[in-house]
Amino acid sequence: MTVDGLLLFRVSVECITAVIVGYRATHAMKEKLKKIAAATNSRYLEMRIGRSSIKPHFVDEAGAVWVFEEGQIIRCKSTCLSCGQPVDDDKDTCSWCAIKSEDDEHAARLNPMRMLSSSGMLEGYYKGMSEIDRRFRKKE
Numbered sequence: 001m002t003v004d005g006l007l008l009f010r011v012s013v014e015c016i017t018a019v020i021v022g023y024r025a026t027h028a029m030k031e032k033l034k035k036i037a038a039a040t041n042s043r044y045l046e047m048r049i050g051r052s053s054i055k056p057h058f059v060d061e062a063g064a065v066w067v068f069e070e071g072q073i074i075r076c077k078s079t080c081l082s083c084g085q086p087v088d089d090d091k092d093t094c095s096w097c098a099i100k101s102e103d104d105e106h107a108a109r110l111n112p113m114r115m116l117s118s119s120g121m122l123e124g125y126y127k128g129m130s131e132i133d134r135r136f137r138k139k140e
Helices: 027-039 101-110 112-118 122-139
Strands: 018-021 043-048 057-060 065-069 072-075
Touching (some): 027 043, 101 112, 112 122
Antiparallel strands (some): 043 057, 057 065
């Protein structure tokens, strides 16, 4: 069955332990699913995609963070103090939030394009690359 563009399967209410809403769900869809979760006595979870991990995590209505591990949804032991996404037990912040302004400056200094620019060679580099591209495309 399709509802609001979503493919849904009919299952027995006893089989439902959690209702998980995707991160692109509209506010109206979230409200519908909260009602379904309450009616089925199930946990309501919103899926989130972290900034420093491709592995999704889930947040309940109270703000607790959950992860899918070993075939089940379990409460996350450690979360980033800044953004709340899951982190390893020995960390206080995720790798994204741990970036400091000094790290940005260091990365900028090591950027080869900035090095070429500061030495006045960037324009020549782009002209040379354009020439190589033009010659390559001529051969095609």
